[in-house]
Amino acid sequence: MKRQFVKGMKHGVPIMLGYLSVSFGFGVLCIQKNLSILTAVGISVTNLTSAGQVAGVGVIAAGGSILEMILCQLVINLRYSLMSLSLSQKLSPSFTLGHRLLAGYGVTDEIFAVASAQPEPIEPAYMYGLILTPFIGWSGGTLLGAVAGDIMPANVTAALSLMLYGMFIAIIIPPAKKNHKVLIVILIAAVISVIIHFLLPMISSGFSVIISAVIASVIGALFFPAEQQERGEGEA
Amino acid sequence: MSIVVYIAVMAVTTYLIRVIPFAAVRGKIKSRFINSVLYYIPYAVLSAMTFPAIFFATGDVISSSVGTVIALVMAYFNLPLIVVALSSSLGAFLTTLIIQLF
Numbered sequence: 001m002k003r004q005f006v007k008g009m010k011h012g013v014p015i016m017l018g019y020l021s022v023s024f025g026f027g028v029l030c031i032q033k034n035l036s037i038l039t040a041v042g043i044s045v046t047n048l049t050s051a052g053q054v055a056g057v058g059v060i061a062a063g064g065s066i067l068e069m070i071l072c073q074l075v076i077n078l079r080y081s082l083m084s085l086s087l088s089q090k091l092s093p094s095f096t097l098g099h100r101l102l103a104g105y106g107v108t109d110e111i112f113a114v115a116s117a118q119p120e121p122i123e124p125a126y127m128y129g130l131i132l133t134p135f136i137g138w139s140g141g142t143l144l145g146a147v148a149g150d151i152m153p154a155n156v157t158a159a160l161s162l163m164l165y166g167m168f169i170a171i172i173i174p175p176a177k178k179n180h181k182v183l184i185v186i187l188i189a190a191v192i193s194v195i196i197h198f199l200l201p202m203i204s205s206g207f208s209v210i211i212s213a214v215i216a217s218v219i220g221a222l223f224f225p226a227e228q229q230e231r232g233e234g235e236a
Numbered sequence: 237m238s239i240v241v242y243i244a245v246m247a248v249t250t251y252l253i254r255v256i257p258f259a260a261v262r263g264k265i266k267s268r269f270i271n272s273v274l275y276y277i278p279y280a281v282l283s284a285m286t287f288p289a290i291f292f293a294t295g296d297v298i299s300s301s302v303g304t305v306i307a308l309v310m311a312y313f314n315l316p317l318i319v320v321a322l323s324s325s326l327g328a329f330l331t332t333l334i335i336q337l338f
Contacts, residue, residue: 021318039239046247051281056246066245073249076281080250082274084258097259104255109278158294159303159329165290166307166324168282173311175279182279189280190287197288205289212284213277220280221272 001125008129015110016137022050023138025164027145029054032161033061037146044142048108048135052076054164059206072206075213083112092121099124106131181224189216294328298335303328 023044030040035057047053052073059069084107091100103124111130115122149157176183192212196203203211220226290307294300307324315323 018317021321025321035239039243042243043246046243047250049250051278051285052246052250054285055281056242060239060242066241069242069245070249073246074253075277077250077253079274079277080254081257082271084254084256088258100259101255104258105251107254107258155332156329158296159299159325159332162290162293162300162303162307162325162328163321165286165293166303166321167317168286169290169304169307169324170311170315170317170320172279172282172286173308174314177312182276185276186279186283189283193284194288209281209284213280216280216284217273217276220276221269225268225272226275 001123004123004125005129008126008131009133010129011114012111012130012133015108015114015134018110019134019137020141020144022164022167023141024145024148025160025167026050026053026057027142027147028149028157028160029145029164030057030142031146031149032157033057035060037143037150040146041139041143045135045139048106048138049077049080050164051168055206055209058209059204062204062206064204064206068204068206071210075210079109080107080112083107083109087112087115087122090116090118090122092123095122095124095127099127103127103131106135108134110134181220181226184224185216185220188219189213192216294332296332296335299328299331302331 026044027037027040030043031037043053043056047056055072055076056069058064059072064072084104087107088100095103106127111134115127115130118126145160149160152160172182172186176186189212192215193208196208196211290304291297291300294303303324306327307320310320310323
């Protein structure tokens, strides 16, 4: 039991280190958007997701509606449903409903990837350990970023607010280089998003992300469906 | 609207998305179309969130664009996330300083 927990924590350490930097960028972004340090950390602690949080902060900053917030999170985080679904097949019999309700909170892209790669069925203790270390990295990094954003000069904070977008680019470009289908979907999403921004300014940023991402993904799925092996390795 | 309401709505929506299939659903999704959409969604979302927002991120189009180009080139050469992110910020910061000199 305890051994499983420690093993999970160890497996979570590389994820924690990666999360530290991404969430640092998120913390800076929150301050940039005039949110408080407490709000930034509160969002990270309760959500544990990068893209959804950035879009959510966009909705908050723009004073968007609750419906917009729900749709936004639904579209952006829908992939987690697939991951949870896939992971649910790998759980050990000791994973009772209570454990599932608790551990479901921590299904992220990276935690899912590590958990799926385990050769044996997943124990609750292992899963909790695997969630705990990345959780610390995610919340801690947000706190550091928000504090840094608060005390650093405005021009430094402005430059640092590029960090998160830089990371998004670093996430999507390498797979796009290898897989032309991904590249096309990325380009379609970017083009639609740019068109909406300049030609349809009444559409808010949250809805713009939803519309662009859904149209691009549906076009991708209709005209060049992903192969089985591609779908197995979700990364972003 | 209160910020707490926003955060609560965000958190509950995200939680339910994760936990419902985890707790309730058994069996695999068979539809190739739905699986493909779910496969492409993360890339499309990140792309739509990045463009065109990245060009205004620093509050100034020139320094943001310099940072964007740096990020694209470094990402193309598979450099680690943190290196890409920091170089992009550094490039934008230096650009701002140079602009202020003139």
